[in-house]
Amino acid sequence: MSNFFDKSDLARKDAENIVSDTLKNCDDGELYLEDSKSESIVLDDNKIKSSNYSSDLGFGFRAVSDEVVAYSYSNEISKDSLKSSAENLQSTLKSIKGTYNNEIPKSNKKFYNDINPIEQKTLNSKLEVLNKVNEYLRKKDGAVKQVTANFLGEHKSIEIIRSGGEAITDIRPLIRFNVSVMLEKNGRKETGVYGIGGRQSYDDYLQNDNWKSVCEEAFRIASVNLESKPAPAGEMKVVLGPGWPAILIHEAIGHGLEGDFNRKKTSAFHNLMGQKVASEGVTIVDDGTIDNRRGSLTIDDEGTPTERTVLIENGILKNFMQDRLNARLMNTRSTGSGRRENYRHVVLPRMRNTMMLSGKQTQDEMIKFVDKGIFAVSFGGGQVDITSGKFVFNCTEAYEIVDGKIGSPIKGATLIGDGPSILKEVSMVGNDMKMDPGIGTCGKAGQGVPVGVAQPSILIDKMTVGGTKL
Amino acid sequence: MIKDHKFLNAKASFCLDIAKKLGATDTSVTIGHGVSETVNFRNKKLDESNRSDDLAFSIDTYIGKKKSSISSSNLLDDNLKNLIEKCFETTKNTPEDEFNSLPDKNLLAKNIKNLNLFDETHVENEKKISYLKELEDTASEDKKIINTESSFTENKSNYLLANSDGFCGSFKKSSFSASCVTVAKDEKSMERDYEYSSKRFFSEIKDPKVLGKLASHQTIRKLGPDKIGSEKLSIIFDKRIAKNILSAFAGAISSSAIARGTSFLKDKINKQVFSDRINIIDKPDIIKGLGSRNFDAEGVKSETLNLVEQGILKNYLIDTYNGKKLNLKSNGRAGGTTNLYLENGKVNFEELLKSNSKCIYVTETIGHGSNLVTGDYSVGATGFLVEDGEFKYPVSEITIAGNFKDMFKNIFLANDLDFEYSTNSPTMMIEGMTVAGK
Numbered sequence: 001m002s003n004f005f006d007k008s009d010l011a012r013k014d015a016e017n018i019v020s021d022t023l024k025n026c027d028d029g030e031l032y033l034e035d036s037k038s039e040s041i042v043l044d045d046n047k048i049k050s051s052n053y054s055s056d057l058g059f060g061f062r063a064v065s066d067e068v069v070a071y072s073y074s075n076e077i078s079k080d081s082l083k084s085s086a087e088n089l090q091s092t093l094k095s096i097k098g099t100y101n102n103e104i105p106k107s108n109k110k111f112y113n114d115i116n117p118i119e120q121k122t123l124n125s126k127l128e129v130l131n132k133v134n135e136y137l138r139k140k141d142g143a144v145k146q147v148t149a150n151f152l153g154e155h156k157s158i159e160i161i162r163s164g165g166e167a168i169t170d171i172r173p174l175i176r177f178n179v180s181v182m183l184e185k186n187g188r189k190e191t192g193v194y195g196i197g198g199r200q201s202y203d204d205y206l207q208n209d210n211w212k213s214v215c216e217e218a219f220r221i222a223s224v225n226l227e228s229k230p231a232p233a234g235e236m237k238v239v240l241g242p243g244w245p246a247i248l249i250h251e252a253i254g255h256g257l258e259g260d261f262n263r264k265k266t267s268a269f270h271n272l273m274g275q276k277v278a279s280e281g282v283t284i285v286d287d288g289t290i291d292n293r294r295g296s297l298t299i300d301d302e303g304t305p306t307e308r309t310v311l312i313e314n315g316i317l318k319n320f321m322q323d324r325l326n327a328r329l330m331n332t333r334s335t336g337s338g339r340r341e342n343y344r345h346v347v348l349p350r351m352r353n354t355m356m357l358s359g360k361q362t363q364d365e366m367i368k369f370v371d372k373g374i375f376a377v378s379f380g381g382g383q384v385d386i387t388s389g390k391f392v393f394n395c396t397e398a399y400e401i402v403d404g405k406i407g408s409p410i411k412g413a414t415l416i417g418d419g420p421s422i423l424k425e426v427s428m429v430g431n432d433m434k435m436d437p438g439i440g441t442c443g444k445a446g447q448g449v450p451v452g453v454a455q456p457s458i459l460i461d462k463m464t465v466g467g468t469k470l
Numbered sequence: 471m472i473k474d475h476k477f478l479n480a481k482a483s484f485c486l487d488i489a490k491k492l493g494a495t496d497t498s499v500t501i502g503h504g505v506s507e508t509v510n511f512r513n514k515k516l517d518e519s520n521r522s523d524d525l526a527f528s529i530d531t532y533i534g535k536k537k538s539s540i541s542s543s544n545l546l547d548d549n550l551k552n553l554i555e556k557c558f559e560t561t562k563n564t565p566e567d568e569f570n571s572l573p574d575k576n577l578l579a580k581n582i583k584n585l586n587l588f589d590e591t592h593v594e595n596e597k598k599i600s601y602l603k604e605l606e607d608t609a610s611e612d613k614k615i616i617n618t619e620s621s622f623t624e625n626k627s628n629y630l631l632a633n634s635d636g637f638c639g640s641f642k643k644s645s646f647s648a649s650c651v652t653v654a655k656d657e658k659s660m661e662r663d664y665e666y667s668s669k670r671f672f673s674e675i676k677d678p679k680v681l682g683k684l685a686s687h688q689t690i691r692k693l694g695p696d697k698i699g700s701e702k703l704s705i706i707f708d709k710r711i712a713k714n715i716l717s718a719f720a721g722a723i724s725s726s727a728i729a730r731g732t733s734f735l736k737d738k739i740n741k742q743v744f745s746d747r748i749n750i751i752d753k754p755d756i757i758k759g760l761g762s763r764n765f766d767a768e769g770v771k772s773e774t775l776n777l778v779e780q781g782i783l784k785n786y787l788i789d790t791y792n793g794k795k796l797n798l799k800s801n802g803r804a805g806g807t808t809n810l811y812l813e814n815g816k817v818n819f820e821e822l823l824k825s826n827s828k829c830i831y832v833t834e835t836i837g838h839g840s841n842l843v844t845g846d847y848s849v850g851a852t853g854f855l856v857e858d859g860e861f862k863y864p865v866s867e868i869t870i871a872g873n874f875k876d877m878f879k880n881i882f883l884a885n886d887l888d889f890e891y892s893t894n895s896p897t898m899m900i901e902g903m904t905v906a907g908k
Contacts, residue, residue, distance in 0.1 A: 071521070
């Protein structure tokens with residue numbers, strides 16, 4: 001646990017007093033302290049390309065009155081800098097008085113261990129794995145022309161000090177291991193990317209030569225794409241595979257169910273609470289409490305313990321995801337969804353692990369049901385326009401379906417749909433729910449946070465596929 | 471106030487000394503400080519104020535051909551010393567890479583021009599608030615506008631780069647940005663659009679009324695969109711989207727993509743990549759330019775580059791490491807392009823709109839649909855159906871797709887280039903793209 005005060009002229013007691021004084025007339029707010037260490041080691045083009053280490057320390061001080069947020073941060077933890085932040089907050093909120101300051105609920109549950117993944121493994125042992133990855137893939141096939149592999153490790157220690165001196169802490173490990181391979185055959189080049197990660201040590205993912213299966217998967221995706229044909233263009237049936245394709249849920253539905261967009265009535269879902277927004281059989285939850293997952297958090301960045309929030313139950317919209325500010329203004333409670341990228345940023349309601357739960361059908365049944373359509377197995381990034389509800393995502397592995405059978409692989413195409421209506425087009429929900437491998441980062445308002453997704457195979461009756469073949 | 475040259479220079483010298491004493495053969499250090507103040511408005515009321523004060527330090531230490539890097543936001547001498555020791559230890563344990571080195575001394579920037587990138591003006595919060603009030607009053611005049619969010623940011627920064635070959639360069643920059651996002655609603659749909667203005671000098675940003683009016687107009691005209699059928703069509707990209715096509719091109723000619731062989735433009739140097747109508751220039755010395763600079767992220771002088779002349783690819787964007795790999799000299803593009811632009815075409819905007827009987831005018835794209843390895847391009851889009859030069863109705867939930875290799879050869883440009891961003895294009899038409907809709 002970091003002691004944020006031992007190398008500073010700022011004593012804990014002073015900090016507590018400044019926080020209490022500044023926030024006494026406010027509705028909410030806190031001092032958020034953060035000490036993070038991160039490393040990135042990259043092998044590329046047959047060499048260790050870079051080995052970077054970064055350490056970041058700072059605080060963010062927030063005061064909230066009614067709808068107004070005043071925020072000030074600094075990377076100098078000192079009496080002077082905290083005082084000037086306090087003055088800055090007071091000048092913004094000078095004429096405003098508040099009363100809310102609801103207590104933070106308590107919980108003793110933890111969803112990951114207090115480990116520092118960066119220090120647990122020596123630099124040399126990490127370099128060794130990266131070099132093995134490179135050798136393994138290049139030996140495997142002469143078509144392999146480029147290999148990139150990298151480790152990302154992070155150890156973040158946070159403390160939240162609230163008015164009255166209450167302190168809440170958390171230590172968050174996070175790692176990611178990624179392999180990208182480019183193949184060239186008959187003048188065509190294609191890449192395949194695969195990665196794994198979560199809130200555990202590197203060894204939990206890499207023991208027993210597990211890195212080989214990551215290589216195999218990246219290689220397999222690139223090989224499939226080498227055989228790919230131009231994708232069709234137009235509206236058709238789409239079968240989504242289990243696991244990572246759930247970023248469709250994340251983009252199409254998840255963002256629209258975040259509290260801020262609904263309080264501001266800019267989300268296409270803002271007036272649909274309690275109404276049917278999805279086909280029967282569709283249940284979607286956002287869960288911060290799954291052990292060691294990338295999107296899991298013991299507490300959120302306001303100190304609220306996370307939970308499993310049911311968003312849509314059997315087709316009916318049940319809850320939005322809330323941080324404290326939006327919960328207060330919408331007369332509800334925080335769902336432990338208040339997150340920030342780091343101390344430089346204000347808290348926003350965000351997703352954690354967003355999951356569509358299993359239904360009854362099998363993937364085979366879905367494929368057989370499709371005369372003409374596509375089967376999408378994996379995706380790159382996605383994006384949504386919250387207001388119009390339109391969302392897209394890019395296939396990185398997909399096949400055409402002809403007369404109930406899986407056909408040739410097709411080139412990366414963008415799929416586009418309409419968030420509020422897409423879940424009503426879901427006509428089958430599979431029995432094979434799977435978590436993603438632990439690689440997602442969600443961007444919102446310039447802040448990236450780690451998230452997870454999960455879903456079973458699903459059949460969507462109608463979606464627009466953005467290929468080039470008419 | 472932002473830290474002055476003296477402060478940054480003292481920190482950099484301190485770091486170079488430590489690294490040298492430890493035994494580093496080469497070292498490069500950056501020290502930066504930025505102060506940024508933002509006020510956000512929503513529905514004509516104050517929503518958020520945000521002040522940030524950011525110090526940043528990074529160091530590359532070399533032992534011969536071994537190299538590693540460390541960065542931190544904590545500039546206390548004790549911490550710097552610890553981190554540099556850690557960096558040096560890591561360097562020792564990192565394998566050699568024959569291409570690692572500081573830039574060639576004779577390429578380093580020597581004559582530092584004054585590019586006039588810093589405006590002393592400080593815009594008090596009160597003044598930001600009155601700007602935003604005026605902006606949102608104008609933006610919400612029409613009843614169809616149901617939500618407005620706007621923001622004013624003042625940014626000041628100072629940055630210094632020094633290396634053990636004696637290079638030491640710094641520059642102060644300022645920027646003032648105002649933006650407005652509006653949501654409009656009618657019986658059929660709810661739509662969002664935006665407008666913004668960003669300049670180095672406060673006096674040059676758009677008038678709040680003009681900005682508000684543009685945001686509201688651009689949002690309201692999107693109401694009640696239709697989907698259209700799937701077919702091959704000409705696409706006209708609004709300037710704010712056309713610049714993204716140019717950015718994708720810049721990504722594909724970065725020396726790292728070329729050296730790794732992961733670009734569809736590999737081996738295309740001195741070959742026809744665009745039609746012979748097209749010239750692309752990267753000009754670092756535009757006074758007050760948003761992308762202007764005297765030297766790149768390694769201290770190498772940045773000079774004007776003609777990237778494409780009459781459709782022929784003339785230069786890659788080269789840094790030291792990848793330059794050595796490719797056996798080419800750095801041309802001062804570590805960290806990317808400067809003020810990148812496509813030269814004007816021959817026709818005006820109206821003539822470009824009329825040049826096809828039916829086309830789609832695209833005002834927004836979503837998704838990350840550019841594959842720079844294969845050149846495949848596929849994104850979601852919203853815009854307008856244009857027939858015989860007339861805007862007919864808004865369209866949404868469509869995708870547009872093609873391959874950059876073909877798209878580049880089918881570009882036609884209007885003559886309406888201006889420099890609102892660091893990457894700029896006139897209005898751009900690309901013939902023969904695939905539109906997928908119904």
